[in-house]
Amino acid sequence: MHQLQYACPTTLNECLLLMKEAGAEAMPYAGGTDVMIHLRERASCVQNIRLLVDLAKLEPLHGIRLENGMIHLGAMTTHAEAAASVLLHEHAPFLAAAAATVGSQQIRNTGTIGGNVCNGSPAADTASPLTALYAEAVVASASGTRNVPVPKLYGRNGVELAPGELVTEFVFPSFAGWKTSFIKLGRRKALAISRMNVAAALELQDDGTISSARIAPGCVFRSPDRVHEAEELLIGKAPSRALFAEAGQLSSEEMIRRTGVRWSTAYKQPVLEALVERALLQAAGLPLEE
Amino acid sequence: MITVDFTVNGERVKLDVSESARLVDLLRETLGLTGTKEGCAVGECGACTVIVNGKAVCSCITLAAGLNGANVITIEGVSKNGELDDIQQAILDHHALQCGFCTPGIVMSAKALLDANPNPTTEEIQQAIAGNLCRCTGYQQVIDAIADAAERRAVQE
Ligand SMILES: Cc1cc2nc3c(=O)[nH]c(=O)nc-3n(C[C@H](O)[C@H](O)[C@H](O)COP(=O)(O)OP(=O)(O)OC[C@H]3O[C@@H](n4cnc5c(N)ncnc54)[C@H](O)[C@@H]3O)c2cc1C
Ligand code: FES
Ligand code: FES
Numbered sequence: 001m002h003q004l005q006y007a008c009p010t011t012l013n014e015c016l017l018l019m020k021e022a023g024a025e026a027m028p029y030a031g032g033t034d035v036m037i038h039l040r041e042r043a044s045c046v047q048n049i050r051l052l053v054d055l056a057k058l059e060p061l062h063g064i065r066l067e068n069g070m071i072h073l074g075a076m077t078t079h080a081e082a083a084a085s086v087l088l089h090e091h092a093p094f095l096a097a098a099a100a101t102v103g104s105q106q107i108r109n110t111g112t113i114g115g116n117v118c119n120g121s122p123a124a125d126t127a128s129p130l131t132a133l134y135a136e137a138v139v140a141s142a143s144g145t146r147n148v149p150v151p152k153l154y155g156r157n158g159v160e161l162a163p164g165e166l167v168t169e170f171v172f173p174s175f176a177g178w179k180t181s182f183i184k185l186g187r188r189k190a191l192a193i194s195r196m197n198v199a200a201a202l203e204l205q206d207d208g209t210i211s212s213a214r215i216a217p218g219c220v221f222r223s224p225d226r227v228h229e230a231e232e233l234l235i236g237k238a239p240s241r242a243l244f245a246e247a248g249q250l251s252s253e254e255m256i257r258r259t260g261v262r263w264s265t266a267y268k269q270p271v272l273e274a275l276v277e278r279a280l281l282q283a284a285g286l287p288l289e290e
Numbered sequence: 291m292i293t294v295d296f297t298v299n300g301e302r303v304k305l306d307v308s309e310s311a312r313l314v315d316l317l318r319e320t321l322g323l324t325g326t327k328e329g330c331a332v333g334e335c336g337a338c339t340v341i342v343n344g345k346a347v348c349s350c351i352t353l354a355a356g357l358n359g360a361n362v363i364t365i366e367g368v369s370k371n372g373e374l375d376d377i378q379q380a381i382l383d384h385h386a387l388q389c390g391f392c393t394p395g396i397v398m399s400a401k402a403l404l405d406a407n408p409n410p411t412t413e414e415i416q417q418a419i420a421g422n423l424c425r426c427t428g429y430q431q432v433i434d435a436i437a438d439a440a441e442r443r444a445v446q447e
Contacts, residue, residue, distance in 0.1 A: 006292055006309040006355040029353065036351035037332050039310060052309070054356050080345070104421020105399065107333060109345040110352070 004039075008054040012140065015058055016166065018051075020142040024163040025050040030076060030115035033107050061114070061168055064088060073135075073170045075114025080105070082113060082126070092172065094180035094199050094283075095129040101184055102126070114167050117150060120158025127224040128199035129182055132214035135172035141165045154223030178203050181282035183275060184218075195219050196271060200279035202239070210234045215247065215279070220255050220272060227251040230276065239284035247280060248273035296360045298323070299367030313349035313357065314338045317364055325365035325394050329423070336422035339395035340364045346402035346418075365394035368401060376446075377401055377439040384435035388426035396422045400436045409440060 009015035019026045029035055029052040038046045055061055061076040064087050071091050073082070082088055082099035089096050102108055102116070102125050116124045117137065127150060136147040141164045150170070153159045161167070184197035196219045203212040213234040216226045230250040237243055252269045281288050291306040298321060307316055317323045317340070329337035331350045338350040341363040368375050374382070377400045387393045396419055403410055403418035410418070415436045416429075424432065 004309045006353075008356065008358070029356070032353050032356075033333055033351055036312070036353065040331065052353070052355075054353075056356060103333070104336065105402075105418050106336060106339055106346050106348045106421045110347050 004049070005051045006054065007051060008057055010057045012058055012060050012168070015053060015055070016140060016142040016164070019053055019166065020164045022051045022053075024048065026053050026163070027051070028118070028166055029054045030056075030112040030118075031078065031110035032115075033103070033111040034115060034119045055114075055166070058168075066091065066174065069174050070171050071174060073113060073172075075112065075118075075137075075167045075169055077113050079103075079108035079111050079113065079116070079126075083108065091174040091176050092129065092133055092180070093175075094182040094201065095126060095133065097180075097182040098125045098129045098184075098197070098199065101182070113170065117153065117170075118159050118161065118167055120154065120160075122158075122222065122224070123195040123197075123219045124224075125182075125184060125197055125218065128197050128216045128218035129180075130170060130172070131224040131226060132180075132199045132201050132216040133172040133175060135170045137167045138169045138171060139165050140168045147171070151223050151225050175201055178212075179283045179285065181279045183279050183282065185271065185275065196268070196275060198272075198275045198279040200276070200283045202234070202280070202283045204239075204284075209236055209238050211236075215251065215276060217251065217255075217272060217276065220268070221258060227254045227276075229254055234280075239280070239286060241277075241281065241286065241290065244277045244280035244284075244286075245273070248276040251276045292355050294354060294357050296357045296362060298362045299364060307354045309355050311354040313340065313342075313352040313354050313362070316354045317349060317362075323364050323366050327391055327394055329391070334421075334423070335392070336395040336399065336419075337392055339398040339422065341398055341402050344402065344405065346399045346421075348421075363398070363401075365397055368397060375401075376442040377404065377436065380435040380439040380442060381432070384431045384438060386427055386431035386435040392422055392424040392426075396424070396432055400439065403436070404440055404443060408443060410436075412437065 027049045062074045064073050064085050079099040079102040083096050113126050116126045130150045135150050139146050178201045180201040182199045186195050199216045201214040205211045213231045215230050230247040252272045295304045314328050317326050327337040329335035333348045333351045339346050340349045377397050399419050399422050415433050
């Protein structure tokens with residue numbers, strides 16, 4: 001590996017200029033919980049990196065705020081901060097819940113939501129609620145900013161930002177009043193297929209029927225995405241175990257349609273069905289067991 | 291090389307470190323603070339846990355270069371004037387260690403918890419040490435010890 005350089009810019013402008021200059025040789029450094037391990041394992045993604053750009057001192061990347069009905073979540077928000085955020089508990093409870101399940105206390109204290117998404121793993125826990133929230137990433141570079149829906153950050157090889165680009169924050173509408181849930185399976189070091197998760201959100205009308213639904217499974221598609229048919233099934237109906245079981249089935253059918261039948265399908269299909277059903281039951285406040 | 295200027299166990303330290311150096315190496319190799327252990331080196335076991343700016347972190351995946359201005363506490367900074375602190379004493383009293391390899395990390399996780407939350411529930415204690423693997427004790431004694439330490443602290447106040 002090349003001798004690494006380290007920079008800790010204190011303004012976003014300075015940072016973006018640095019990144020522009022270094023191009024593909026620069027790598028943003030957030031909490032380092034993925035980067036440090038890639039460096040240690042000399043992973044291919046760090047082979048040509050010569051400069052670590054520490055984002056710690058960049059003010060605009062920190063903090064969570066509500067502005068005109070939209071939540072702005074700084075990319076440097078740690079999982080611990082997200083899990084404890086009063087604002088998130090009100091406006092996107094399942095995102096706080098997802099952050100609370102990441103790794104251990106030590107990992108949540110350093111790992112960030114920006115790093116979780118930008119690392120590009122299909123098993124990134126916060127990517128599912130962000131997808132269900134229709135969150136957009138604000139991507140900044142020396143030549144300006146663009147807003148990209150979280151699933152669209154992903155290319156063939158995970159998240160594909162151009163050299164010199166940085167995610168500064170995530171922006172999504174308040175989901176205050178929605179019923180949300182996040183559940184996940186398995187541990188990190190276990191096989192990737194056992195790291196599935198589901199983020200679900202339901203909006204109920206006064207008569208108790210569902211007016212909107214979001215279901216975003218993680219580690220199921222190549223990139224985080226919603227299962228549209230299952231969502232549509234729920235609209236106008238009252239929450240029930242049978243309905244949610246059907247949504248689970250539609251979800252696994254959609255998975256097979258989009259990813260084909262693979263060696264892992266026999267395992268994934270029943271697990272996804274159960275996870276979707278349980279996530280919806282939990283969101284609707286129905287008992288998980290019959 | 292890059293200069294970092296930070297505090298370790300209350301003492302100011304100014305050092306030149308390699309850009310890719312990890313905090314655990316700086317503590318153990320450069321500063322001789324070998325109480326901090328390295329187990330897995332990938333953030334999974336918690337043996338290398340130290341407190342940085344009040345928060346428990348894994349020093350094996352912490353970049354030393356990023357520590358300018360930070361306040362670091364290691365296991366060596368926990369006892370005062372040669373006396374064990376309440377957490378350490380409670381761990382001894384509850385036989386919450388056997389081989390002891392995980393113990394410095396567990397003490398640091400417990401300290402970060404109790405400093406922020408003096409009256410934790412059992413569940414909060416479990417959460418706080420979920421990232422500290424112990425092959426010997428089975429955790430129950432550790433949880434009892436931390437709960438007891440919280441009580442001892444409260445009584446003293
Ligand atoms: C023991 C352990 C357990 C873990 N458990 C979980 C788990 O349960 N669930 C889970 O989802 N993850 C888990 N992880 C993975 C990791 O902790 C998370 O993905 C974490 O959120 C990464 O954030 P970070 O700030 O540490 O990222 P970093 O390591 O600093 O960065 C990760 C990648 O993202 C890029 N990047 C970071 N921030 C930005 C930005 N703002 N703009 C552009 N690029 C950026 C970096 O260049 C790098 O490529 C675990 C890791 C460990 C070591
Ligand atoms: S050595 Fe750091 S977590 Fe295991
Ligand atoms: S006492 Fe041996 S690993 Fe915990």
